[in-house]
Amino acid sequence: MKKAEMAAKKAQRMVEAKAAASKDDLRSPICCILGHVDTGKTKLLDKIRQTNVQEGEAGGITQQIGATYFPVDAIRTKTAVMFKEGAGAKLGKHEDFDYKIPGLLVIDTPGHESFTNLRSRGSSLCNIAILVVDIMHGLEPQTLESIRLLRDRKTPFIVALNKIDRLFDWKATPDNAFRDSLAKQKTSVQREFETRTQKVITEFAEQGLNAVLYYDNKNFARNVSLVPTSAITGEGVPDMIMLLVRLTQERMSDRLMYLSELECTVLEVKVIEGLGTTIDVVLSNGVLREGDRIVVCGLNGPIVTQVRALLTPQPLRELRVKSAYVHHKEIKAAMGVKISAPELEKAIAGSHLLVVGPDDDEEVLKEEVMGELTSLVNSVDKTERGVCVQASTLGSLEALLDFLKSSKIPVSGIGIGPVHKKDIMRASTMVEKAKEFAVLLCFDVTIDREVEKLAEDMGVRIFKADIIYHLFDAFTAYTAEITEAKRRDAAPQAVWPCRLRILRAFAKRDPIILGVDIIDGTLRVGTPLCVVKKDPQTGKTDIIDLGKITSLEINHKTMDVIKKSQQGAGVAVKIEHAAYQTSKLFGRHFDENDEVISHITRASIDVLKSTFKADVTTEEWVLIKNLKPRLGIP
Numbered sequence: 001m002k003k004a005e006m007a008a009k010k011a012q013r014m015v016e017a018k019a020a021a022s023k024d025d026l027r028s029p030i031c032c033i034l035g036h037v038d039t040g041k042t043k044l045l046d047k048i049r050q051t052n053v054q055e056g057e058a059g060g061i062t063q064q065i066g067a068t069y070f071p072v073d074a075i076r077t078k079t080a081v082m083f084k085e086g087a088g089a090k091l092g093k094h095e096d097f098d099y100k101i102p103g104l105l106v107i108d109t110p111g112h113e114s115f116t117n118l119r120s121r122g123s124s125l126c127n128i129a130i131l132v133v134d135i136m137h138g139l140e141p142q143t144l145e146s147i148r149l150l151r152d153r154k155t156p157f158i159v160a161l162n163k164i165d166r167l168f169d170w171k172a173t174p175d176n177a178f179r180d181s182l183a184k185q186k187t188s189v190q191r192e193f194e195t196r197t198q199k200v201i202t203e204f205a206e207q208g209l210n211a212v213l214y215y216d217n218k219n220f221a222r223n224v225s226l227v228p229t230s231a232i233t234g235e236g237v238p239d240m241i242m243l244l245v246r247l248t249q250e251r252m253s254d255r256l257m258y259l260s261e262l263e264c265t266v267l268e269v270k271v272i273e274g275l276g277t278t279i280d281v282v283l284s285n286g287v288l289r290e291g292d293r294i295v296v297c298g299l300n301g302p303i304v305t306q307v308r309a310l311l312t313p314q315p316l317r318e319l320r321v322k323s324a325y326v327h328h329k330e331i332k333a334a335m336g337v338k339i340s341a342p343e344l345e346k347a348i349a350g351s352h353l354l355v356v357g358p359d360d361d362e363e364v365l366k367e368e369v370m371g372e373l374t375s376l377v378n379s380v381d382k383t384e385r386g387v388c389v390q391a392s393t394l395g396s397l398e399a400l401l402d403f404l405k406s407s408k409i410p411v412s413g414i415g416i417g418p419v420h421k422k423d424i425m426r427a428s429t430m431v432e433k434a435k436e437f438a439v440l441l442c443f444d445v446t447i448d449r450e451v452e453k454l455a456e457d458m459g460v461r462i463f464k465a466d467i468i469y470h471l472f473d474a475f476t477a478y479t480a481e482i483t484e485a486k487r488r489d490a491a492p493q494a495v496w497p498c499r500l501r502i503l504r505a506f507a508k509r510d511p512i513i514l515g516v517d518i519i520d521g522t523l524r525v526g527t528p529l530c531v532v533k534k535d536p537q538t539g540k541t542d543i544i545d546l547g548k549i550t551s552l553e554i555n556h557k558t559m560d561v562i563k564k565s566q567q568g569a570g571v572a573v574k575i576e577h578a579a580y581q582t583s584k585l586f587g588r589h590f591d592e593n594d595e596v597i598s599h600i601t602r603a604s605i606d607v608l609k610s611t612f613k614a615d616v617t618t619e620e621w622v623l624i625k626n627l628k629p630r631l632g633i634p
């Protein structure tokens with residue numbers, strides 16, 4: 001009852017917050033940088049920051065926790081060059097341009113760690129992303145993984161086509177607008193640019209994405225924009241920032257309206273000397289205050305604690321001040337903040353942070369905050385046959401589970417944080433049930449040597465990686481290996497169906513050698529053969545086992561497998577019985593009037609079904625079905 005009441009109150013508050021919001025009061029968009037290693041993500045971030053540091057912190061760029069804040073003044077300075085002649089931007093006069101966003105909050109940790117943790121009820125808190133692609137390399141494995149993440153979370157993104165200064169003979173004009181720089185290049189450089197860009201466009205097309213140079217983009221909703229940049233010379237960086245400004249304020253102002261309702265996410269959990277365990281959060285809406293009672297999701301259940309301090313880094317010029325941090329009484333969105341509070345040791349990155357308000361029931365908030373972990377746990381396949389996964393944060397766990405789901409890999413257990421013995425024990429229950437799933441897929445987590453040893457002893461395979469698709473590749477290779485081993489082990493139990501007509505007997509007993517015609521099926525060394533006789537008086541059937549095929553020949557050429565189509569003028573089959581079987585004599589126990597068939601059993605059919613399913617043809621299944629009643633298999 002209470003829960004419903006609170007939900008109603010919250011919904012009401014949200015309605016009020018939305019009603020009070022306006023397109024004139026926008027908050028700063030949050031931007032993440034993703035891309036393959038070494039494409040220049042860090043350098044690009046540095047470049048945006050540095051230009052303004054050089055200009056004596058003009059515009060007041062501020063370093064936040066895990067993020068850099070670019071106030072609109074800094075953006076205005078940085079993009080001025082876009083209004084010059086030759087920039088090709090057709091933006092009118094600089095002083096007339098209406099910068100509506102108060103600034104831009106760029107998350108400092110590039111890569112998908114922070115992107116996946118900036119999450120809210122399945123969607124992303126990252127308003128816009130920059131996907132960095134090296135123009136010399138095109139799309140690389142992690143680019144594809146980033147695209148997948150961006151698509152899953154429906155996050156709009158632009159592509160920085162970086163390292164244009166590496167085009168042969170490029171003449172740089174530092175921090176220039178791209179088109180002006182390109183116009184100044186020799187024809188050969190312009191041509192190389194065009195060919196390389198075209199190649200990238202084709203690669204995007206292969207991913208089902210329509211990419212175009214941003215200044216040719218007539219439909220931002222449909223096409224991905226490419227912005228050529230150099231993180232070294234700064235060329236194209238003004239274009240990139242201008243594009244971010246325009247895309248966010250023109251196309252997503254609804255999502256950026258400032259709301260008084262709190263929205264806050266834990267990006268990282270960190271131990272800081274003197275402060276103990278702290279959490280770095282992104283406050284994307286609302287206000288946080290010192291002394292607030294907060295609720296976050298923890299490894300062992302919800303954590304309720306009180307904000308002891310709200311911290312941001314000390315500005316560079318004040319480095320001599322003793323404390324590394326500035327304390328705040330309250331902080332308004334959008335901001336990256338460090339929170340110091342007791343009992344945060346078990347907090348989980350990716351969790352939401354809620355503040356207990358005067359009307360709130362703490363129990364309900366606790367449930368809400370744990371809800372996401374519970375719903376992730378509930379999303380796990382309940383067939384109880386599947387791999388176990390362990391990830392560092394809620395965000396990465398979610399991304400990994402999404403990926404496994406789309407790759408149709410079942411999951412039986414999940415965990416967050418460092419791998420413990422109990423996680424190995426859980427995975428080990430699979431050893432008997434399904435060996436290929438006795439696996440722990442670890443994404444960006446630490447494992448003690450001792451725990452690894454336990455896994456070895458229990459027969460649990462551990463795969464570690466900090467790139468999702470590497471985990472996937474390793475696991476796929478492993479399952480292929482296991483399947484192959486299983487086939488080798490099961491091969492003696494597998495019986496392939498065949499029906500043979502006896503043409504003549506070359507040897508009547510020990511071993512029996514027959515010349516045969518294959519009526520149906522395939523002959524293989526190892527197949528047990530029999531004839532089925534019906535007693536004319538009693539009507540009782542009698543299965544006479546002749547033994548197993550030990551060799552096959554066509555025209556004196558030995559073969560392991562002979563298909564019906566290969567048999568030519570007939571096949572010579574050598575049949576030997578096992579020591580425990582009685583020897584059979586051609587002419588007495590059976591003769592050329594008998595049809596010889598594979599002695600299939602319930603068990604042999606099951607082996608074919610479980611291990612060789614992909615190898616059995618439809619005709620062979622039909623033949624098995626026909627042989628079953630003759631051999632008395634229900």
Ligand SMILES: Nc1nc2c(ncn2[C@@H]2O[C@H](COP(=O)(O)OP(=O)(O)OP(=O)(O)O)[C@@H](O)[C@H]2O)c(=O)[nH]1
Binds near residue numbers: 163
């Ligand atoms: N010539 C040239 N080199 C660049 C450019 N951007 C980055 N680099 C160089 O490329 C290398 C990788 O750059 P980073 O910024 O560290 O790349 P990253 O994407 O952050 O790499 P990871 O953090 O490893 O994922 C460095 O040696 C940079 O100096 C560019 O625009 N032009």
